[in-house]
Amino acid sequence: MAKQRKRPSDKRKLSATEQQLRAANQQLEASNQQLRASEGKLNAMLRSIGDHISMIDRDLNIIWANEATKKMFGDDIVGKKCYEVYHKRKEPCEPYPCLTLKAFQDENVHEHDTEVMGKDGKIIYFHRIANVALRDTEGKSTAVIEISRDITKRKRTEEMLQAANQQLRASEQQLKAANQQLQASEQQLKATNEQLRASEQQLKASNQQLQASEQQLRATNQQLRANEQKLLDDQAQLKSLASELTLAEESERHRIATELHATISQSLVVSKLQLDTLRASVPSRDIAGTLEEVCNSLDQTIQETKSLTFNLSSPILYELGFEAAVSEWLTERIQKKHHIATEFEDDGQPKPLDDDVRVLLFRDVRELLINVVKHANANKVKVSVRKVGSEIHVRVEDDGWGFDPAEIRVAAVKKGGFGLFSIRERLEQLGGHLEIESAPGHGTKATLIAPLKKEKINDGVKNER
Incomplete structure (x- = not known):
């Protein structure tokens, strides 16, 4: 049987399809160029950051490292085991599993302080954060990124x-x-x-x-x-x-x-x-x-x-202020992540704060909430913010186990810990103080008290200083 000749309409359809494919390829190439440009920017940013950043696969092999990491540990570290490069060990770090393997297991962010040894043999202290960076097509994590800061x-x-x-x-x-x-x-x-x-x-x-x-x-x-x-x-x-x-x-x-x-x-x-x-x-x-x-x-x-x-x-702290940052952190980091019921209460009064007071006060509230998650075994935590005279009062209260404040102070001194002591010292340096109300079985109320931004009067008009 003789082959059928292609009709002109079929040729026109094929030609149109080819043009569409060529246009799609051109768009794909343009996107790839943009991706390569973004990748170049990302690499430039990673090279400029002073922190030490590396990626590690499931076999604990270093598959990528930025310039700061190579400068400290050697240009040939890619492909080697992370415990050999950073800790000069022949076996994985103990206790097992290490921070990197924990990130693979639960896909959460892990951080701790650790001691490493540079290529010159000097001991260096790092604060290290590990988190899943890469996944395969099935969504399984294939690489963990470690960000280490020299402390x-x-x-x-x-x-x-x-x-x-x-x-x-x-x-x-x-x-x-x-x-x-x-x-x-x-x-x-x-x-x-x-x-x-x-x-x-x-x-x-x-x-x-x-x-x-x-x-x-x-x-x-x-x-x-x-x-x-x-x-x-x-x-x-x-x-x-x-x-x-x-x-x-x-x-x-x-x-x-x-x-x-x-x-x-x-x-x-x-x-x-x-x-x-x-x-x-x-x-x-x-x-x-x-x-x-x-x-x-x-x-x-x-x-x-x-x-x-x-x-x-928290960008909200600098863009929307202290109250909005605390409310967002309470919801996103405590309620959604740790499944603890939360409540935020604000008296609605303006509470102007100096920059250093706002930053340190937010850090102290965050530390108190982390303590609730770690130690209180609470079902609910409430944060209330109100203006009292020329001061701001921030109360963090939970319905957890509670404790004897006197015993906590003694334990902190014996163990050389900071915790509430650090919060108290920071507030006193700002001209404020910390009040603790707690008893075993009755929850805890921690009140942070700090001065508001002082105001001055010029030509009969009250202005914030």
């Missing part, structure tokens, strides 16, 4: 703080010993007076001894006053240093979060919108399916970048 200076500062605290305790013991010495001197004076009454010669000798003792007492008192003043000066310096460290850390976290949102997140969103548009116009199901997978991957990356940005620093 060696902070560790050294903490060691200096501990040494200073030990010196303070030693000075207190010296003060106690000096007081005991004073009591002994008083007893000696009484004995001397009895000897004075017994003999005139002994009286003269005792008077000389008394004068010498008085001089010694004056010298001791002067030394005690000098030691006391030094203790007060050291304490003020330690509080100021701790506050500056906290503000510096929050400032850096906010800077990194802002850069992530303004560059990487925006580029990823634009790329996804363009790919969605392209996918809708492509007639081929295979190409459309591939583009859909790329879009899903981009969407996952956008969500992870957004989560990372919020973990670093």
Whole structure:
């Protein structure tokens, strides 16, 4: 049977289809170029970040590392085991599973402080965050990203703080010993007076001894006053240093979060919108399916970048204010993530805050809520914010186990922990204080009190300073 000739209408359809395919390929190439440009921007950003960033697969092999990581551990670390490069071990880290494997298992964000060794053999302290970075087509995690920040200076500062605290305790013991010495001197004076009454010669000798003792007492008192003043000066310096460290850390976290949102997140969103548009116009199901997978991957990356940005620093705190940031964190991080019922209450009054007060107060509220999740076993937590005179009062209350505040203070001193002590010290440095109401079995109420931004009056008009 002779072959049928193609009709002109069929040729025109084939020609139109070919033109559509060529147009789709051109759009796909343009999208790929944009993706490569975004990838270049992402790589440039990762290279410019001072933090140490690497990706690790399920076999604990390093599959990618930024320039800061290679500079510290060597240019040849890709392909090697992470425990060999960072910890100079032959076996995986203990306790097992390590932070990276936990991220693969539960796909949650994990962070801790760890000790590593650089290529020059020096010990370095890192604060490390691990989170799932890559997934296969079935949604199974294939790589974990680790972001490590060098906290060696902070560790050294903490060691200096501990040494200073030990010196303070030693000075207190010296003060106690000096007081005991004073009591002994008083007893000696009484004995001397009895000897004075017994003999005139002994009286003269005792008077000389008394004068010498008085001089010694004056010298001791002067030394005690000098030691006391030094203790007060050291304490003020330690509080100021701790506050500056906290503000510096929050400032850096906010800077990194802002850069992530303004560059990487925006580029990823634009790329996804363009790919969605392209996918809708492509007639081929295979190409459309591939583009859909790329879009899903981009969407996952956008969500992870957004989560990372919020973990670093809440943009709501700087854009909408303290109350809005606390309300959002309470809902998103406590209720949705940990399934604890929450309630937020605001008296609606304006509560202007200085920048450092707003940042540190938000950090303290966040630490109290994290303590509720970790230790309280609570079913509900409530945060209330109100203006009282020239102060802001922020109360965090839960219906959990509760505790004896006196026992917590003693335990913190024995174990060398910070916790509520750090919150109390930061508030006092700002001119505020912390109030704790709790008892075993009756929940906990923690009230943060801090000064509002002062106001001044110019030409009869009240302005915020």
